[in-house]
Amino acid sequence: MPIRLAPEFQYIHQYFKRLAGAGALDLADDAALLSIDPNYELVITADAMIEGVHFFPNDPTDLIARKLLRCNLSDLAGMGADPVGYLLTVSLPATCFNASWFEKFTDGLLQDQRFYNFSLLGGDTTKNPSHMVFSVTMTGKVIKNMALRRNNAKAGDGIWVTGTIGDSALGLLALQNKIVDKSGFLTRRYHLPQPRLGLNLNNIASAGMDISDGFIQDLGHLTRESHVGAVIYTHRIPLSNAAKALGPSYLETCLTGGDDYELLLTISPEREHAALMNSKKANITLTKIGYCTDQNQSIAFYDEQNNLVSFNKTGWSHI
Amino acid sequence: MPIRLAPEFQYIHQYFKRLAGAGALDLADDAALLSIDPNYELVITADAMIEGVHFFPNDPTDLIARKLLRCNLSDLAGMGADPVGYLLTVSLPATCFNASWFEKFTDGLLQDQRFYNFSLLGGDTTKNPSHMVFSVTMTGKVIKNMALRRNNAKAGDGIWVTGTIGDSALGLLALQNKIVDKSGFLTRRYHLPQPRLGLNLNNIASAGMDISDGFIQDLGHLTRESHVGAVIYTHRIPLSNAAKALGPSYLETCLTGGDDYELLLTISPEREHAALMNSKKANITLTKIGYCTDQNQSIAFYDEQNNLVSFNKTGWSHI
Numbered sequence: 001m002p003i004r005l006a007p008e009f010q011y012i013h014q015y016f017k018r019l020a021g022a023g024a025l026d027l028a029d030d031a032a033l034l035s036i037d038p039n040y041e042l043v044i045t046a047d048a049m050i051e052g053v054h055f056f057p058n059d060p061t062d063l064i065a066r067k068l069l070r071c072n073l074s075d076l077a078g079m080g081a082d083p084v085g086y087l088l089t090v091s092l093p094a095t096c097f098n099a100s101w102f103e104k105f106t107d108g109l110l111q112d113q114r115f116y117n118f119s120l121l122g123g124d125t126t127k128n129p130s131h132m133v134f135s136v137t138m139t140g141k142v143i144k145n146m147a148l149r150r151n152n153a154k155a156g157d158g159i160w161v162t163g164t165i166g167d168s169a170l171g172l173l174a175l176q177n178k179i180v181d182k183s184g185f186l187t188r189r190y191h192l193p194q195p196r197l198g199l200n201l202n203n204i205a206s207a208g209m210d211i212s213d214g215f216i217q218d219l220g221h222l223t224r225e226s227h228v229g230a231v232i233y234t235h236r237i238p239l240s241n242a243a244k245a246l247g248p249s250y251l252e253t254c255l256t257g258g259d260d261y262e263l264l265l266t267i268s269p270e271r272e273h274a275a276l277m278n279s280k281k282a283n284i285t286l287t288k289i290g291y292c293t294d295q296n297q298s299i300a301f302y303d304e305q306n307n308l309v310s311f312n313k314t315g316w317s318h319i
Numbered sequence: 320m321p322i323r324l325a326p327e328f329q330y331i332h333q334y335f336k337r338l339a340g341a342g343a344l345d346l347a348d349d350a351a352l353l354s355i356d357p358n359y360e361l362v363i364t365a366d367a368m369i370e371g372v373h374f375f376p377n378d379p380t381d382l383i384a385r386k387l388l389r390c391n392l393s394d395l396a397g398m399g400a401d402p403v404g405y406l407l408t409v410s411l412p413a414t415c416f417n418a419s420w421f422e423k424f425t426d427g428l429l430q431d432q433r434f435y436n437f438s439l440l441g442g443d444t445t446k447n448p449s450h451m452v453f454s455v456t457m458t459g460k461v462i463k464n465m466a467l468r469r470n471n472a473k474a475g476d477g478i479w480v481t482g483t484i485g486d487s488a489l490g491l492l493a494l495q496n497k498i499v500d501k502s503g504f505l506t507r508r509y510h511l512p513q514p515r516l517g518l519n520l521n522n523i524a525s526a527g528m529d530i531s532d533g534f535i536q537d538l539g540h541l542t543r544e545s546h547v548g549a550v551i552y553t554h555r556i557p558l559s560n561a562a563k564a565l566g567p568s569y570l571e572t573c574l575t576g577g578d579d580y581e582l583l584l585t586i587s588p589e590r591e592h593a594a595l596m597n598s599k600k601a602n603i604t605l606t607k608i609g610y611c612t613d614q615n616q617s618i619a620f621y622d623e624q625n626n627l628v629s630f631n632k633t634g635w636s637h638i
Contacts, residue, residue: 028544029469030397030528031364031459038357045350046456047443048408054445078349089367089454124366124454126373133447135408135454137365140350150348209349225347 011099012125015106021085021119032121034084036141043081043140043147047072051132056175061101062108063191064132069112071212072138073195074261078210080148080202081140083118089135091128116197148201148208153226153266155294157206160275162196162263162284164240165215169257170250179250185242193261199282204271211260216311218264219299226266229295235304238287252311266292330418331444334425340404340438351440353403355460362400362459362466366391370451375494380420382510383451384427390531391457392435392514393580397529399467399521400459402437408454410447435516467520467527472545472585474613476525479594481515481582481603483559484534488576489569498569504561512580518601523590530579535630537583538618545585548614554623557606571630585611 016027023032036042049071051057055064069086076083088109092101113119121139171190174181181187201208207226211218215237223230234251243254265286267275272288279286301309335346342351355361368390370376374383388405395402407428411420432438440458490509493500500506520527526545530537534556542549553570562573584605586594591607598605620628 025468028540029466030394031362031400031457033398033461033466034355034361034363035463036353036355036361042353042355042361043350044353044406044456044458045441046406046408046454048410048445048452048454050410050445050447050452052448075349079352081350087363087365087456089365091367091369091452122364126367126369128369128452129371130449133367133369133410133452135365135367135443137363137406137456138350139363142352144354147348147352149344221347 012102015102016120016123019106019109019113019120021121023085024119024121027122032085032087034121034139039144040141041144041147043076043079043142044137045072045075046135046137047075048133048135057132059191061104062111065105065108066112066192068134068136069109070193070195071261072136073116073197074193074210074212076138076140077196077199077263078148078208079142080146080208081142082197083116084139084141085119085121086139087121087137088123090123090125091133092125093128093131096132142202146202148205150207150209150222150225153207153222153228153292154268155228155292157266157268157292158272158288159230159232159290159292160265160267160286160288161211161215161238162199162286163194164238164243165211165260165262166243166250166254166257167240168193168259168261169253170243170246172257172259173253179246181242183242185240190259193259195261196263196284199263199284200278201265201275204275204278205265205267207266209264211262211264212258214256214258215260215264216255220297222264222266223292223297223299226292227296229293229298230290230300231293232290232299232301234301234309236287236289238285256311331421334421335439335442338425338428338432338439340440342404343438343440346441351404351406353440353458358463359460360463360466362395362398362461363456364391364394365454365456366394367452367454376451378510380423381427381430384424385431385511387453387455388428388431389512389514390580391455392516393512393529393531395457395459396515396518396582397467397527398461399465399527400461401516402435403458403460404438404440405458406440406456407442409442409444410452411444412447412450415451461521465521467524469526469528469541469544472526472541472547472611473587474547474611476585476587476611477591477607478549478551478609478611479584479586479605479607480530480534480557481518481605482513483557483562484530484579484581485562485569485573485576486559487512487578487580488572489562489565491576491578492572498565500561502561504559509578512578514580515582515603518582518603519597520584520594523594523597524584524586526585528583530581530583531577533575533577534579534583535574535618539616541583541585542611542616542618545611546615548612548617549609549619550612551609551618551620553620553628555606555608557604575630
């Protein structure tokens, strides 16, 4: 669908046109066209981001744009897919309708399009009576029958995560002036997630998903879909130096806050070596933090002294 | 992507789950999977609908849902494609979070999914601080290289439209109490567009698109993309009896108001017969209202007495 604009807003078109790629038909037709190699499946996911819920009006405009893409790229990474292109609906208050806003916003989109190698397929721009609302539909591709799913973890598989957990939740606290983030590392992690594309574990992991609603809640999703339980060693959960520096009282925030965009994976013991080789190749840290049990949906956390740990909150929700 | 909900809103899940079809993976994974027959291309389009801009909070909830789908289906129809599935992001004020609202909304979606034969692939539900915002990404399929485009109309081709033009714009006036719509026909046309799927003109029309921003503005898009001009006979433009009854002073509203969701097609003279045969088969009226000229982007309107007609407004815009 073309991005439809009143004559006085035609200037906006140039900003979106430079984002359009193959299949977008120059954003001039009713829809985009995609051909998929018959050896691949199309992977498709949609996410909305609302001002005041998922981001704040004072966040830098280019980072709002890049986070919007990266949250959706993370969903592709969760299924082991590579990005193809995206559709974007942008709904803005009147104050955003100026060349400067659109330039910053589309500069951010373009930067990450180039970095991750995909392009704009289409979209829609509308005025919104009050605040910014964005919706991205991201498409990707994965070799047929090779998508990582949530429902195939087996008892005995190791439980692994990429990167470090909880930085983004702490970054949000820093932006709310509830903690101090001297180096800016945590805030940066909140503003600019790193979707873990290219890890190439489709043949290696038994199950996978991205962590976006808080580690504990997402682990709950995976164990429920796979009909397994989990034992997690809290001291093995990878935390950044900035998170560690805040002390153990922030562990619960790290494990229940949203917006990690790391991957949660299960890997059978005999595939661990292959997984670690691929993680090295992709330069993405992979840490084993526990294992799956046959205790359907029972999740137990243990600390270094092998004492049970319990948490009050379980996760962050989009509602 | 799964529809993520806090535990107290898990009841919503059941309403969306009954809408999910093949490829949606029960709305349990990070994304949906689609396989496309290698003889087809995937057609993909996105549209946002904002409360107070595209619909009103008092519109019946099931009709809001059905119009949301139908506007996007109309984009598929504009390219001669058939629906496959859709992703939906729903952003709602707190007042809508109750079983009754979700039941009505998803009842509407289900009704049209069944009628047009497609299903939900995924989506996202979030709270919105103030008002309802929906975004639909609709996917369809079309035989490779057979999609109707806007850029292939030739001088000499006839200009055709489906159905009747302007009813929806008049329906909006009726809802605003600016005109009287005794039979409710015009209001119905506003609330529930008829996407012109199944006309099967891919091999017959030279260009096509759906009319959503007002006939004159959309004709402008088609002539610009095709580098042609147009002569239109205003008395040949098909109007409903309800529209005719309002008299000639409403013609401009009919031709510039948005939300028609009829098709605008160009057809070479030697293909007219085939087009009319297919229109009869599909039970969709097709009316010839003018022809394309080689006067690039010049559009001229003539009345029954062959006098030039001019209009003040040119169309409705999403901004």
